[in-house]
Amino acid sequence: MAPTTSLSGLIYRRERVYYALLVFFSLIAYGALGAAVYLSPESAAGVLVYIPAFAIMVFMTQGLMVGRLRGNGIRVSPRQFPTLHKLASQHAATLGMKRLPDIFVLESGGLLNAFATRFWGRDFVVIFADVLALAEARGEAAVGFIVAHELAHIRRGHLKHRWLTLPGKIVPYLGPAYSRACEYTCDRFGAHCQPDGAIDGLLVLAAGRDLYRQVDAREYARQVETEKGYFVNRAELMATHPHLPKRVAALLK
Secondary structure (H helix, E strand, C coil): CCCHHHHHHHCCHHHHHHHHHHHHHHHHHHHHHHHHHHHCHHHHHHHHCHHHHHHHHHHHHHHHHHHHHHHHCEECCCCCCHHHHHHHHHHHHHCCCCCCCEEEEECCCCCCCEEEEEECCEEEEEEEHHHHHHHHCCCHHHHHHHHHHHHHHHHCCCCCCHHHHCHHHHCCCHHHHHHHHHHHHHHHHHHHHCHHHHHHHHHHHHHCCCCHHHCCHHHHHCHHHHCCCHHHHHHHHCCCCCCHHHHHHHHHC
8 A cells, every 4th residue: 555645646636726715715705794794783683693593503404414323323343344444444544544433334225325424523434335235245345445435535624624615615616616626536545545446436336236347447437528518517517526437537547
């Protein structure tokens, strides 16, 4: 495995650009709000009352989601899904993480996915059960890539200080563009940790755990050129994740 000092070269360059733009526009929004309060506190009072209400709503929604996760999910440990725990520990070390976040396996009705989240200063990685089943079907490398990708979100701090960028997401398409850039970065980090599972890890998301081995990765990547047009491009502009053929093509370069 490559040393952690090489990770900075894996960061997708647009991630930093979009993050800077989000912070810039957020600071303008916060500044404008502060000026409005200073110049006309009576007029601003009606708006300010909604801010704590919105913050409480977001806090409760996130808290309940994490509560359901902790209440129903299976927490990964050296004795509970030891293969997954070993993979995650190895990749966390490769990424230079000081501690392994809490990892839970959750039944999802056949969905193939995983995600990282954060609540009250605590990081979580959730692996859907059918993704973990890949390891039982000799797809351990693909699972390793998916786990490393989610760990990378935590390693890069994508879940921290979201209040700082929230107002900037009002700018059309900027928030999704930043999110897509983060996905490219995490794909690179995942491939750094599990190079033999990077392409398969993405193909699993495209074709499922039973059919992904039948997909020709380069042919799939060429769909970037054949499947395009106004609605294809518009759909991606509004999405938080790049289209999967683009992600496969980026890793094949």
